[in-house]
Amino acid sequence: xxxxxxxxxxxxxxxxxxxxxxxxxxxxxxxxxxxxxxxxxxxxxxxxxxxxxxxxxxxxxxxxxxxxxxxxxxxxxxxxxxxxxxxxxxxxxxxxxxxxxxxxxxxxxxxxxxxxxxxxxxxxxxxxxxxxxxxxxxxxxxxxxxxxxxxxxxxxxxxxxxxxxxxxxxxxxxxxxxxxxxxxxxxxxxxxxxxxxxxxxxxxxxxxxxxxxxxxxxxxxxxxxxxxxxxxxxxxxxxxxxxxxxxxxxxxxxxxxxxxxxxxxxxxxxxxxxxxxxxxxxxxxxxxxxxxxxxxxxxxxxxxxxxxxxxxxxxxxxx
Amino acid sequence: xxxxxxxxxxxxxxxxxxxxxxxxxxxxxxxxxxxxxxxxxxxxxxxxxxxxxxxxxxxxxxxxxxxxxxxxxxxxxxxxxxxxxxxxxxxxxxxxxxxxxxxxxxxxxxxxxxxxxxxxxxxxxxxxxxxxxxxxxxxxxxxxxxxxxxxxxxxxxxxxxxxxxxxxxxxxxxxxxxxxxxxxxxxxxxxxxxxxxxxxxxxxxxxxxxxxxxxxxxxxxxxxxxxxxxxxxxxxxxxxxxxxxxxxxxxxxxxxxxxxxxxxxxxxxxxxxxxxxxxxxxxxxxxxxxxxxxxxxxxxxxxxxxxxxxxxxxx
Ligand SMILES: Nc1ncnc2c1ncn2[C@@H]1O[C@H](COP(=O)(O)OP(=O)(O)O)[C@@H](O)[C@H]1O
Ligand SMILES: [Mg+2]
Numbered sequence: 001x002x003x004x005x006x007x008x009x010x011x012x013x014x015x016x017x018x019x020x021x022x023x024x025x026x027x028x029x030x031x032x033x034x035x036x037x038x039x040x041x042x043x044x045x046x047x048x049x050x051x052x053x054x055x056x057x058x059x060x061x062x063x064x065x066x067x068x069x070x071x072x073x074x075x076x077x078x079x080x081x082x083x084x085x086x087x088x089x090x091x092x093x094x095x096x097x098x099x100x101x102x103x104x105x106x107x108x109x110x111x112x113x114x115x116x117x118x119x120x121x122x123x124x125x126x127x128x129x130x131x132x133x134x135x136x137x138x139x140x141x142x143x144x145x146x147x148x149x150x151x152x153x154x155x156x157x158x159x160x161x162x163x164x165x166x167x168x169x170x171x172x173x174x175x176x177x178x179x180x181x182x183x184x185x186x187x188x189x190x191x192x193x194x195x196x197x198x199x200x201x202x203x204x205x206x207x208x209x210x211x212x213x214x215x216x217x218x219x220x221x222x223x224x225x226x227x228x229x230x231x232x233x234x235x236x237x238x239x240x241x242x243x244x245x246x247x248x249x250x251x252x253x254x255x256x257x258x259x260x261x262x263x264x265x266x267x268x269x270x271x272x273x274x275x276x277x278x279x280x281x282x283x284x285x286x287x288x289x290x291x292x293x294x295x296x297x298x299x300x301x302x303x304x305x306x307x308x309x310x311x312x313x314x315x316x317x318x319x
Numbered sequence: 320x321x322x323x324x325x326x327x328x329x330x331x332x333x334x335x336x337x338x339x340x341x342x343x344x345x346x347x348x349x350x351x352x353x354x355x356x357x358x359x360x361x362x363x364x365x366x367x368x369x370x371x372x373x374x375x376x377x378x379x380x381x382x383x384x385x386x387x388x389x390x391x392x393x394x395x396x397x398x399x400x401x402x403x404x405x406x407x408x409x410x411x412x413x414x415x416x417x418x419x420x421x422x423x424x425x426x427x428x429x430x431x432x433x434x435x436x437x438x439x440x441x442x443x444x445x446x447x448x449x450x451x452x453x454x455x456x457x458x459x460x461x462x463x464x465x466x467x468x469x470x471x472x473x474x475x476x477x478x479x480x481x482x483x484x485x486x487x488x489x490x491x492x493x494x495x496x497x498x499x500x501x502x503x504x505x506x507x508x509x510x511x512x513x514x515x516x517x518x519x520x521x522x523x524x525x526x527x528x529x530x531x532x533x534x535x536x537x538x539x540x541x542x543x544x545x546x547x548x549x550x551x552x553x554x555x556x557x558x559x560x561x562x563x564x565x566x567x568x569x570x571x572x573x574x575x576x577x578x579x580x581x582x583x584x585x586x587x588x589x590x591x592x593x594x595x596x597x598x599x600x601x602x603x604x605x606x607x608x609x610x611x612x613x614x615x616x617x618x619x620x621x622x623x624x625x626x627x628x629x630x631x632x633x634x
Contacts, residue, residue: 016506159368159533164577164591186507189536189579193586212583230511232540233580234563240540242515243508246476262508311582 005148010174010181012191012212014227015201016247067141069170071153073133076140077125083136084109084121090143108139112169131162138169142177149174152184167193188228192216197283200224203248203258210284217308219300220278220286222265229304241301257289265290265298323395325356326527327380327495332389332399334372334379349375351551352389354609357495362521362528364542364559366535366574371548373531377497380529381414382407393495411441415488419500421480425472431458431483432468438491457486460523461516478509482516489520499531514541535578539563544615547571549596553609556617567618567628569599600624 005011070076078086084105091101102121109117112135125133134154141149151170155163171194174181183194191198191212198215200208200223208221219225229241245262248254254261260270269275269289278291289295299305334350350372357363365373379386382402391399393413398406415438418424425434435457436450444450455465461482472480481501488496501517502510514537521528532538538545539559546556547570555568566572573594579586600607605621612618612628620628 016508160535160577161368161573161591161594164579164589167579168591187579188581189586192581192583193579193589195583216581216583227507228581230508231581232514232536233582234536234539234578236536236540239518240511240515242511244512246478246509247506307581311584314582315584 005180005182006197007180008174008178009196010171010183010194012183012185012195012198013201014185014188014191014198016186016227065144065146066148066150067144067146069134069137069141069149069151069154071156073130073137074125076137077133079125082122082124083128087136087139087143090140094144105139105143108142109136111173112136112139112142113165114139129162131158131166134158134162134166135169138166138173142173146179148180148182150182150184153186154183155190156185156187163190170194188231189233200227203253204250205258205287207259207288208284208286210280210286214281214284217311218280218284219304220280220284220291221288222263222290223259224286225300225304226263228307229301233307235307235310236303238303241303257287267295324358325392326359326361326394327357327529328390328392329356329376329380330354330390330392332376332379332391333387334375334384335387336375348551350379353548353551353553354389355546355553355556357527357529359494359527360521360525361544362530362542364538364545365529365531365548366533366538366545367548368533368574372551373533373548374499376548377416377499377529377531381416381497382410408442411438412491413493414495414497415491415493417481417484417488417496417498417501419503421477421484421504422472424484425480425487427472430469430471431463431475434472434483435468435486435490438487442491453490454486457490460489460520461486462512476509477505478512481505481509481513485513485516485520489524492524493526495527495529497529497531500533501530502537503532503534510537517541535574536580547574552619553617554619556609558615561613561616565616565632567612567616567631568620570594570596 077083084102087105087108088101091104092098096104106117106121109120114120114132114135125136128136149170154170155166158166167190170181173179181194185191195212197211198209199206200215200221202223208215208219208224215224219228226241226243230243232240243262248258248261256272257263257266257270257275260266263270267289275287275289277285277287279285280291290298332350332353333348336347336349337344338347339345353376355363365376367373375384378384380391382398385402386399389399390397396409398410400406432451432454435454439450439453454468458465458467463479463482463486472483475483498517502513505513518541520526530538530541542559544556544558545562546553547562547568548554549570555562555566555571562571563575566575573592576590576592579589600621602621605623607619607621607624609617609619610625612625613632613634618628
């Protein structure tokens with residue numbers, strides 16, 4: 001698997017648990033569990049193949065140019081270290097003096113919306129709410145002046161109003177700092193909120209990639225259709241289209257298209273041969289036999305077709 | 320008094336917890352003067368952010384906790400009074416609960432047949448054949464098979480475990496199901512399976528459901544009427560469409576403004592509304608109370624807020 005991340009964009013990686021979305025990111029960060037191997041493909045960053053760089057280079061990259069935000073802020077924070085120190089530490093590691101690091105940490109706390117930074121500087125993680133802890137994690141991630149921010153389900157554990165604020169914050173700092181963001185999530189509402197481009201993942205593979213508009217308005221892979229029509233939005237009344245079965249076992253992946261067994265549009269060839277990638281536009285492609293010239297034409301799920309028509313209508317209204 | 324129109328009536332329910340020790344001991348009002356009623360075969364959704372008291376409300380109704388004060392009626396009978404063996408039996412006959420975490424709520428040492436059949440044994444069904452027959456019937460209903468009956472919970476995926484939890488709750492044919500975040504712990508593609516299953520069973524068995532969740536899109540989809548909770552209080556109750564089309568309480572508006580939808584066009588122009596109870600209300604001179612502002616639409620407000628809401632609705 002390989003993918004690219006453009007400067008200043010937010011790339012969402014979407015998939016269910018076990019789809020490999022977190023694994024692909026962890027391999028970028030070099031914190032893969034020791035039994036995992038990057039089997040094929042390369043992960044490129046600024047012209048360097050990250051699967052080949054030395055460990056030393058890697059630590060540098062990880063500390064400085066890539067910032068990480070995880071789902072559970074508590075696991076990312078040291079419970080017995082004052083939060084100010086946790087933020088300045090990153091800064092100090094990059095060779096800044098104590099005073100400067102402190103000033104910068106306060107600035108970052110302010111930027112991520114922690115009220116009363118001076119006072120909060122000397123408090124411990126347990127003295128903060130979940131949303132505030134995630135802001136601290138973001139401040140720590142930003143302290144090394146990263147170029148890339150990797151967010152792994154950063155809002156899944158948070159309440160919606162807190163989630164909305166954190167998404168706003170991430171969108172804002174991305175703009176202000178010209179960051180590139182990789183955003184891993186299974187929540188398609190969150191994807192619509194943050195993403196410029198989207199990679200849909202299933203069983204360790206990218207099955208569709210496109211701009212946010214392409215994925216939501218012209219989805220082409222049956223897995224994308226299925227995921228989009230399996231969750232209700234605020235206008236949904238009709239029966240949901242559930243995806244039958246469970247994701248495949250990655251240790252013994254099925255032959256052919258990994259999604260075939262759960263795919264209501266599956267054809268004979270899906271069970272035999274892995275589909276190639278079909279190009280739909282310069283930015284949009286999908287790996288499904290349905291795009292083969294000889295494939296029969298199929299109707300996308302009605303619930304999804306209606307939603308897309310509604311979206312197009314709204315677009316029209318906006319002019 | 321109890322009203323025949325409703326199967327469940329909750330009146331001024333309060334629940335408190337003590338936390339800390341000695342001087343630091345504080346009392347948390349987990350549920351604070353909550354009132355709502357549910358009609359037979361209706362689904363009532365309870366939403367609000369974590370810690371607002373949804374779970375405690377559900378658990379107090381089914382008497383996992385004794386209420387601090389207030390009353391609960393089921394089919395006109397008070398179920399919030401002194402606990403007796405007879406009341407316990409009445410409760411287990413009529414109300415069952417589905418929990419969020421299908422893993423934690425199933426005894427790992429029991430087979431699926433034992434887990435699902437337990438409710439029958441507790442209620443005195445002794446005939447093994449009869450239990451087996453009804454367990455198998457239930458397994459089929461929730462989309463599992465007879466072969467699953469002899470296995471143990473750890474052999475199942477999250478979605479299957481939730482099906483087992485549903486089968487266990489449904490086997491005694493309760494009239495009311497309290498479903499506490501039944502899909503929150505499941506994968507997206509599995510959530511839809513379980514939502515569809517609950518919907519089918521609801522239709523088939525004429526169930527009444529108290530559906531507790533924090534995902535508003537799911538609650539809206541699943542419920543006829545919805546109650547919004549904030550810090551132990553119910554602040555607004557309305558039919559699903561009314562709540563989403565004309566939310567009145569500023570907390571409801573804030574909550575709705577925060578739900579991201581799978582639509583990049585609306586998301587790009589999303590405007591979040593903040594809610595701060597200190598600045599949103601002035602209750603120094605007037606006190607808030609629950610008011611039915613239009614039919615089936617209740618909001619917690621002071622008299623002057625009430626007037627403003629009426630104007631907003633064009634009443
Ligand atoms: N068993 C308990 N002991 C002490 N406090 C509790 C207990 N259960 C819940 N609480 C507190 O009561 C409040 C409401 O909790 P809960 O009903 O679980 O909310 P929700 O289900 O809406 O997330 C919270 O402040 C919570 O910390
Ligand atoms: Mg709860």
